[in-house]
Amino acid sequence: xxxxxxxxxxxxxxxxxxxxxxxxxxxxxxxxxxxxxxxxxxxxxxxxxxxxxxxxxxxxxxxxxxxxxxxxxxxxxxxxxxxxxxxxxxxxxxxxxxxxxxxxxxxxxxxxxxxxxxxxxxxxxxxxxxxxxxxxxxxxxxxxxxxxxxxxxxxxxxxxxxxxxxxxxxxxxxxxxxxxxxxxxxxxxxxxxxxxxxxxxxxxxxxxxxxxxxxxxxxxxxxxxxxxxxxxxxxxxxxxxxxxxxxxxxxxxxxxxxxxxxxxxxxxxxxxxxxxxxxxxxxxxxxxxxxxxxxxxxxxxxxxxxxxxxxxxxxxxxxxxxxxxxxxxxxxxxxxxxxxxxxxxxxxxxxxxxxxxxxxxxxxxxxxxxxxxxxxxxxxxxxxxxxxxxxxxxxxxxxxxxxxxxxxxxxxxxxxxxxxxxxxxxxxxxxxxxxxxxxxxxxxxxxxxxxxxxxxxxxxxxxxxxxxxxxxxxxxxxxxxxxxxxxxxxxxxxxxxxxxxxxxxxxxxxxxxxxxxxxxxxxxxxxxxxxxxxxxxxxxxxxxxxxxxxxxxxxxxxxxxxxxxxxxxx
Amino acid sequence: xxxxxxxxxxxxxxxxxxxxxxxxxxxxxxxxxxxxxxxxxxxxxxxxxxxxxxxxxxxxxxxxxxxxxxxxxxxxxxxxxxxxxxxxxxxxxxxxxxxxxxxxxxxxxxxxxxxxxxxxxxxxxxxxxxxxxxxxxxxxxxxxxxxxxxxxxxxxxxxxxxxxxxxxxxxxxxxxxxxxxxxxxxxxxxxxxxxxxxxxxxxxxxxxxxxxxxxxxxxxxxxxxxxxxxxxxxxxxxxxxxxxxxxxxxxxxxxxxxxxxxxxxxxxxxxxxxxxxxxxxxxxxxxxxxxxxxxxxxxxxxxxxxxxxxxxxxxxxxxxxxxxxxxxxxxxxxxxxxxxxxxxxxxxxxxxxxxxxxxxxxxxxxx
Numbered sequence: 037x038x039x040x041x042x043x044x045x046x047x048x049x050x051x052x053x054x055x056x057x058x059x060x061x062x063x064x065x066x067x068x069x070x071x072x073x074x075x076x077x078x079x080x081x082x083x084x085x086x087x088x089x090x091x092x093x094x095x096x097x098x099x100x101x102x103x104x105x106x107x108x109x110x111x112x113x114x115x116x117x118x119x120x121x122x123x124x125x126x127x128x129x130x131x132x133x134x135x136x137x138x139x140x141x142x143x144x145x146x147x148x149x150x151x152x153x154x155x156x157x158x159x160x161x162x163x164x165x166x167x168x169x170x171x172x173x174x175x176x177x178x179x180x181x182x183x184x185x186x187x188x189x190x191x192x193x194x195x196x197x198x199x200x201x202x203x204x205x206x207x208x209x210x211x212x213x214x215x216x217x218x219x220x221x222x223x224x225x226x227x228x229x230x231x232x233x234x235x236x237x238x239x240x241x242x243x244x245x246x247x248x249x250x251x252x253x254x255x256x257x258x259x260x261x262x263x264x265x266x267x268x269x270x271x272x273x274x275x276x277x278x279x280x281x282x283x284x285x286x287x288x289x290x291x292x293x294x295x296x297x298x299x300x301x302x303x304x305x306x307x308x309x310x311x312x313x314x315x316x317x318x319x320x321x322x323x324x325x326x327x328x329x330x331x332x333x334x335x336x337x338x339x340x341x342x343x344x345x346x347x348x349x350x351x352x353x354x355x356x357x358x359x360x361x362x363x364x365x366x367x368x369x370x371x372x373x374x375x376x377x378x379x380x381x382x383x384x385x386x387x388x389x390x391x392x393x394x395x396x397x398x399x400x401x402x403x404x405x406x407x408x409x410x411x412x413x414x415x416x417x418x419x420x421x422x423x424x425x426x427x428x429x430x431x432x433x434x435x436x437x438x439x440x441x442x443x444x445x446x447x448x449x450x451x452x453x454x455x456x457x458x459x460x461x462x463x464x465x466x467x468x469x470x471x472x473x474x475x476x477x478x479x480x481x482x483x484x485x486x487x488x489x490x491x492x493x494x495x496x497x498x499x500x501x502x503x504x505x506x507x508x509x510x511x512x513x514x515x516x517x518x519x520x521x522x523x524x525x526x527x528x529x530x531x532x533x534x535x536x537x538x539x540x541x542x543x544x545x546x547x548x549x550x551x552x553x554x555x556x557x558x559x560x561x562x563x564x565x566x567x568x569x570x571x572x573x574x575x576x577x578x579x580x581x582x583x584x585x586x587x588x589x590x591x592x593x594x595x596x597x598x599x600x601x602x603x604x605x606x
Numbered sequence: 607x608x609x610x611x612x613x614x615x616x617x618x619x620x621x622x623x624x625x626x627x628x629x630x631x632x633x634x635x636x637x638x639x640x641x642x643x644x645x646x647x648x649x650x651x652x653x654x655x656x657x658x659x660x661x662x663x664x665x666x667x668x669x670x671x672x673x674x675x676x677x678x679x680x681x682x683x684x685x686x687x688x689x690x691x692x693x694x695x696x697x698x699x700x701x702x703x704x705x706x707x708x709x710x711x712x713x714x715x716x717x718x719x720x721x722x723x724x725x726x727x728x729x730x731x732x733x734x735x736x737x738x739x740x741x742x743x744x745x746x747x748x749x750x751x752x753x754x755x756x757x758x759x760x761x762x763x764x765x766x767x768x769x770x771x772x773x774x775x776x777x778x779x780x781x782x783x784x785x786x787x788x789x790x791x792x793x794x795x796x797x798x799x800x801x802x803x804x805x806x807x808x809x810x811x812x813x814x815x816x817x818x819x820x821x822x823x824x825x826x827x828x829x830x831x832x833x834x835x836x837x838x839x840x841x842x843x844x845x846x847x848x849x850x851x852x853x854x855x856x857x858x859x860x861x862x863x864x865x866x867x868x869x870x871x872x873x874x875x876x877x878x879x880x881x882x883x884x885x886x887x888x889x890x891x892x893x894x895x896x897x898x899x900x901x902x903x904x905x906x907x908x909x910x911x912x913x914x915x916x917x918x919x920x921x922x923x924x925x926x927x928x929x930x931x932x933x934x935x936x937x938x939x940x941x942x943x944x945x946x947x948x949x950x951x952x953x954x955x956x957x958x959x960x961x962x963x964x965x966x967x968x969x970x971x972x973x
Contacts, residue, residue, distance in 0.1 A: 412949065413947065581784075588766055589760045592766055
């Protein structure tokens with residue numbers, strides 16, 4: 037008769053396995069440390085004394101010579117290839133090149149980093165922290181010189197190994213296309229092998245060619261620019277279609293105007309496609325938030341049939357767990373978030389088991405009473421965090437690898453935190469699906485939810501399964517809280533903001549069905565984001581609520597009705 | 607026979623109702639008299655503030671009765687009943703707003719202040735008619751009643767019941783909360799409607815007006831109580847109870863269950879609307895916060911605490927919980943949510959029949 041005891045142990049084991057898996061999977065996404073700035077090594081000083089001396093003299097002339105001298109030195113330096121030369125030119129362009137007051141041959145680049153001034157000697161790459169730029173004098177430049185410097189720096193960058201640096205250099209030149217820049221780009225074009233960079237070069241040159249007096253050149257340029265998504269291209273081509281004060285077209289040639297119109301049409305078409313893609317992406321990420329918030333409820337409400345109004349507060353506990361983890365590990369923000377995932381699972385999961393054992397189990401079969409009692413618990417939990425953490429909102433810092441965005445073009449950019457939310461949701465969903473369908477705990481959960489009496493007769497300890505199922509659903513709510521903590525402020529009302537949405541998602545998707553929750557949440561998220569531009573955020577939400585209320589009337593069982601006996605009870 | 611015998615039959619059937627109506631009569635007549643006649647130094651003199659407080663409790667009690675009518679007697683748990691309460695309140699608020707006239711901050715004879723502030727040119731169509739009291743009073747009944755009718759018709763026709771009904775009714779009040787927060791809705795947005803001056807020509811700040819509102823609230827509560835009592839003891843009420851106990855069987859016998867539920871729900875919504883309409887002039891403000899789902903659940907707990915399925919229990923619960931709230935939020939604010947939360951849990955776990963249930967058990971063990 038040791039059989040039930042063994043089963044019970046495997047139940048716990050599955051739960052532990054889940055939290056372990058969480059740890060492992062999120063552990064893979066740990067913050068990778070960025071390597072230190074490459075240290076510029078002094079090149080073989082001992083052997084080649086002469087060139088170093090020569091560079092010192094050149095720098096001295098650059099620092100204190102006449103503007104004509106400086107210009108000559110810039111022209112000379114941009115042909116050279118020793119390691120510090122780009123830093124000198126870029127520093128001079130940015131107004132960060134200094135020389136010693138008493139010895140003009142000592143030239144330094146100053147850099148400010150985390151509030152500390154760093155003095156870099158470009159000749160040997162040595163760095164010294166200094167308190168203030170006292171005793172140093174800024175190397176003066178004028179407009180002409182700065183133009184030359186810009187070209188010189190761009191020349192260095194366009195020959196850089198990395199295509200990204202080359203692209204950035206082209207983008208920088210494109211902002212102000214003078215004849216030097218155009219000449220430089222024409223020079224680079226035949227040498228460029230990377231197709232993306234080539235395209236950038238061609239677009240930049242085509243933008244310049246639009247100013248050409250030859251209609252044929254302008255037409256050829258428009259061919260290149262047709263369908264380009266960048267804002268400056270759009271504005272520039274749009275200008276071809278404008279009329280001047282007398283109502284005459286700015287562009288004299290009719291063929292060019294027609295071609296410009298075609299280019300604009302094509303650009304607008306592509307813009308609306310990418311705009312739609314971006315809305316879809318926003319919708320998917322918002323849908324992921326909804327699914328994350330609702331998925332724990334899909335277990336407690338969907339599988340067990342328990343109305344847990346404290347579900348939102350279990351999410352909130354998860355969010356506070358990630359806040360506390362960051363307090364504990366102030367120097368490892370990313371690690372704290374990663375560790376917060378299993379920690380939140382445990383905190384919310386244990387709280388869930390406590391709620392189930394303490395209150396909910398006495399109310400099985402009385403759903404309305406369960407609703408009221410768990411609502412009372414939600415008030416208690418809210419007030420508890422108010423007492424402990426104060427009623428003020430707290431912020432959880434997003435780790436560096438989660439901030440920033442991937443700009444695909446001027447219309448469509450993917451922000452990393454939204455992207456990670458989608459990935460994270462899919463992971464949690466997959467894990468939960470595995471637990472429910474591939475573990476003995478999952479088997480027992482389904483057995484108890486389908487036919488409690490029969491499951492008991494087969495030796496399933498239904499009360500333990502109830503507690504574990506409730507703990508599982510609550511723990512997943514905690515995990516959702518960690519994800520939410522990175523998107524919004526962490527406060528006592530965090531849970532309330534999501535409880536109604538969560539119920540809507542579960543009811544809409546179909547109770548007792550994880551896939552329904554996934555599809556339901558994603559549908560609502562995407563629909564919401566597509567409505568928002570037309571009616572505003574609040575109205576979109578109201579429309580979604582009204583839609584669900586009406587939808588429930590038509591299809592009481594949601595998108596994916598439960599089949600068989602379990603479905604008939606509802 | 608007729609009217610008199612029916613009323614007496616109604617009251618004779620339950621001692622609790624008789625006691626309740628007697629107490630309500632004593633309070634409704636005694637407190638205003640004491641306020642007017644006794645000197646302020648007397649220990650028995652209720653201040654006008656106390657009078658206002660009790661008046662507010664009475665409107666809450668009316669709301670509680672309306673919830674008990676559907677929950678206690680028909681098993682429909684609405685978590686959106688404050689929507690009807692707030693809509694009734696808004697209808698009254700619109701009337702009071704129109705009564706301000708040119709005494710507003712901006713002095714516009716027609717437009718309420720917030721519309722002038724939003725630089726609206728003219729009154730939206732749905733504000734027309736609210737300068738007349740009879741029209742506003744009609745709307746207090748019609749608007750919540752119509753919403754209850756549409757919502758109930760949709761829900762009961764497709765047999766949405768139990769927790770599903772609770773959840774979508776909560777979504778309803780949540781959607782209204784969001785909608786009324788919008789300035790474009792034309793109901794004062796976040797701030798709602800306030801700065802009322804007078805009702806039917808009587809100054810709202812005057813003691814006599816406050817006493818008048820108090821008496822009207824007491825009468826409304828009494829009439830509402832008798833109405834509900836009449837409903838639940840009638841043939842209609844017995845079918846309602848049958849639906850609560852076994853909806854399937856009642857339907858099989860041949861009753862159109864959804865019609866019964868729908869009419870009960872509409873009456874309940876209208877009662878809640880009246881409660882809201884009496885609440886607003888006494889507290890002097892109505893804003894979207896009244897739609898909050900939390901308020902709706904709190905009102906359900908009043909009924910649970912008092913004892914659902916007995917109308918006077920709902921009144922007892924509403925008054926006791928609100929008195930506790932008034933006390934706690936002044937004396938010990940941070941403890942209020944702890945107390946309320948614990949109340950939810952304790953009542954559902956240990957007092958399924960509420961305070962009235964304890965009294966009944968006590969009496970039974972005596973006899």
